Amino acid sequence: xxxxxxxVIVGAGRLGxxxxxxxxxxxxxxxxxxxxxxxxAALPAEFSGFRVRGNxxxxxxxxxxxxxxxxxxxxxxxxxxxxxxVALAGGRLFGVPNVRVRVSDRVRQALYxxxxxxxxxxNDLAVDVLAAMADDAR
Amino acid sequence: xxxxxAGGGGxxxxxxxxxxxxxxxxxxxxxxxxxxxxxxxxxxxxxVVVGDATDPAVLEGVETRAADLLVALCATDPETLLACLLxxxxxxxxxxxxxxxxxxxxxxxxxxxxxSVVSGAEILGGVIEEESGFxxxxxxVALAGGRVGVVEVxxxxxxxxxxxxxxxxxxxxxxLVAAVLRDDAVIVPRGAAALCAGDRLLLVSEASVxxxxxxxxxxxx
Numbered sequence: 442x443x444x445x446x447x448x449v450i451v452g453a454g455r456l457g458x459x460x461x462x463x464x465x466x467x468x469x470x471x472x473x474x475x476x477x478x479x480x481x482a483a484l485p486a487e488f489s490g491f492r493v494r495g496n497x498x499x500x501x502x503x504x505x506x507x508x509x510x511x512x513x514x515x516x517x518x519x520x521x522x523x524x525x526x527v528a529l530a531g532g533r534l535f536g537v538p539n540v541r542v543r544v545s546d547r548v549r550q551a552l553y554x555x556x557x558x559x560x561x562x563x564n565d566l567a568v569d570v571l572a573a574m575a576d577d578a579r
Numbered sequence: 580x581x582x583x584x585a586g587g588g589g590x591x592x593x594x595x596x597x598x599x600x601x602x603x604x605x606x607x608x609x610x611x612x613x614x615x616x617x618x619x620x621x622x623x624x625x626x627v628v629v630g631d632a633t634d635p636a637v638l639e640g641v642e643t644r645a646a647d648l649l650v651a652l653c654a655t656d657p658e659t660l661l662a663c664l665l666x667x668x669x670x671x672x673x674x675x676x677x678x679x680x681x682x683x684x685x686x687x688x689x690x691x692x693x694x695s696v697v698s699g700a701e702i703l704g705g706v707i708e709e710e711s712g713f714x715x716x717x718x719x720v721a722l723a724g725g726r727v728g729v730v731e732v733x734x735x736x737x738x739x740x741x742x743x744x745x746x747x748x749x750x751x752x753x754x755l756v757a758a759v760l761r762d763d764a765v766i767v768p769r770g771a772a773a774l775c776a777g778d779r780l781l782l783v784s785e786a787s788v789x790x791x792x793x794x795x796x797x798x799x800x
Contacts (some may be wrong), residue, residue, distance in 0.1 A: 521656075
């Protein structure tokens with residue numbers, strides 16, 4: 442199947458909604474999934490993509506988001522377990538070529554590596570930046 | 580066998596009781612203090628901890644590394660999946676059994692090598708959510724994505740259905756006793772057939788009426 446170049450973002454919290462706004466503004470075709478209607482309604486003004494309301498722990502929701510046609514998937518809810526499941530479904534069942542998964546608790550880092558998942562830990566990124574600032578200021 | 584059970588609901592307690600009855604060593608990881616307290620009062624020889632079964636430190640604490648089996652019955656499917664993956668990939672547990680709430684998620688679990696995926700709870704609807712469930716249920720099979728279930732149930736001496744005919748039992752619409760196994764005989768029952776203690780019944784039913792049907796047959800516990 443020919444994949445559209447669409448990007449699916451699961452989780453419309455602070456991270457997901459800001460990412461959706463940025464990518465949408467840059468001209469990407471973006472679908473945002475969240476279980477909460479208020480979160481979807483609060484997406485930034487520059488977001489012009491599709492909104493799918495539903496529980497991402499149900500495959501039906503991911504199908505509705507057309508994950509089978511996506512070229513990118515960002516699993517960025519505030520729950521590590523849900524992000525992991527969504528990322529695995531995206532990669533292994535829907536064949537999404539590019540998957541990134543948000544991780545908050547690094548205790549499971551080794552598991553993600555064993556599963557060949559590419560992770561982003563916002564806290565670690567912030568620490569890197571802050572530590573670099575502290576170094577510069579010394 | 581050493582078994583770690585993750586989850587503290589009614590189904591988990593039922594599983595623990597069965598495992599103990601078969602002489603297996605059991606550790607139970609409950610999500611809440613209330614669940615743990617309930618389990619502790621019920622089982623004297625089961626290790627019970629309160630914790631997140633998706634946290635490697637918690638699994639480590641109940642010696643998951645030495646377990647032969649992990650049974651994951653968490654509140655949500657993502658938690659169940661993560662607990663199973665940690666057990667197999669990190670702690671080298673040879674077998675896992677997972678209960679999925681959404682039968683549609685079963686495929687992902689199987690693709691990832693999570694041993695046995697059960698959506699039987701779906702079939703029995705709210706029934707096994709209850710404290711102790713029903714006595715004498717031997718096997719459960721989910722069909723049509725969990726909408727239809729096949730249950731084998733044994734009639735204890737004090738079961739309400741004993742001595743009654745199927746006709747008189749008035750099972751709910753959508754439930755059918757497809758066969759009666761009595762001693763070595765298989766009987767395809769008609770309405771007038773009387774049921775005996777020790778009979779094993781093959782109950783086929785829609786998920787929504789399974790609980791009501793079981794209650795007529797074996798009674799509420």
